[in-house]
Amino acid sequence: MSTKKITFIGAGNMAGAIFKGLLANGYPSDAITATAPDADHLQALKQSLNIHVTTDNLAAVADAEVIVLAVKPQVMQGVCREIASSVCRTRPLIISVAAGLQAETLNAWLGGEHAIIRCMPNTPSLVGAGASGLYALPSVQPEQRDFANQLLSGVGLAEWVDQESLLDVVTAISGSGPAYFFMIFEAMEKAAVEMGMPADAARRLILQTGLGAVRMAQETGEEPAQLKRNVMSPKGTTERAIHTFEAEGMDAMFLKAMQACADRADELARELAN
The missing domain is CATH 1.10.3730.10 (ProC C-terminal domain-like)
Structure with missing residues (x-):
């Protein structure tokens, strides 16, 4: 797996499962940054996993090549608008693990014309036995799809669908x-x-x-x-x-x-x- 600078916006259970899966497969810890509003939680992650942490989303995405959006859907719009000007300059790969938010909605909130992949993981990802459905906008390049596939394979099975509506079926199968x-x-x-x-x-x-x-x-x-x-x-x-x-x-x-x-x-x- 090629090494890219990855920023996780949100450091809850699902994000934690993914970056722990990366680390378990030999991904360098200094290439991973996680953000969250709880500084104590971030410091615990830094001490246990040796990844970069910050409460500043803008600083975290400044040089990120991949951004994993892992905050609750209800706060996603605010997060996207906060980082939109930065990601419009750098054009990283955007991977969303937020349930229910369509790729074009995220694209609009981020300023448009982004490479976005939606992922529907499930809770067994927390024990390395997950089943994730993925959908990519046409703007996503093959090497970006490969990277996302390897990212999610670290916590279980990654299965691609060619229609975004099928992620609702993925939700009904493996999500729930x-x-x-x-x-x-x-x-x-x-x-x-x-x-x-x-x-x-x-x-x-x-x-x-x-x-x-x-x-x-x-x-x-x-x-x-x-x-x-x-x-x-x-x-x-x-x-x-x-x-x-x-x-x-x-x-x-x-x-x-x-x-x-x-x-x-x-x-x-x-x-x-x-």
């Missing part, structure tokens, strides 16, 4: 998806306890089962439908459970929930743009 799995784990644990299993033992079995299922899906490359059939014996226990889920309309329920998620992501984008 961890909560779906946690809900399944929670429901299974409640059911196991109701059936007489101690909660701690049930949880260990459930989490290991989930981990094993994911590893099988990744390592075998088989389609989920086939993997499901591999577990099912005719007239057996798994078949009866699966038929119960099917009778309750599980596929339709997931479609309805994920569509509601994607619709809300689109609503938020329009609200934030206005």
Whole structure:
């Protein structure tokens, strides 16, 4: 990975996961700058990671080749307008990890004609097992796409989409998806306890089962439908459970929930743009 001067505007959990992933992969700490309003938090980062820190956004972006916008969507407009005059002179690559804010909205707030990549990461990025969707404006150069790809690959999987609207679907899949799995784990644990299993033992079995299922899906490359059939014996226990889920309309329920998620992501984008 080529070394570029990177500034993270915002040093919260998601930004921290990304620059810690960079450092873990050998990226030089003196090429990374992080900003935040909390000076104590920044000093703790400086001491533990040896990166540059400052509360001054303008100073931080002055010579940055890549800027990662990692502040809350509600304050993004103010941040963009603060640094717009500087980035219009230097034209760095802009990567946004803020949910809901469309690339052209950011482009307008920053003064226009920028190379902007939107990224939709998820919370497992915090443990190096993330799944991020990325979309690039046409102005982004191939080498800039490659850099962003390597940046996000440091915290997990990076998957590109060619339409920005598909980031709403990414939100419904991987952005919000961890909560779906946690809900399944929670429901299974409640059911196991109701059936007489101690909660701690049930949880260990459930989490290991989930981990094993994911590893099988990744390592075998088989389609989920086939993997499901591999577990099912005719007239057996798994078949009866699966038929119960099917009778309750599980596929339709997931479609309805994920569509509601994607619709809300689109609503938020329009609200934030206005």
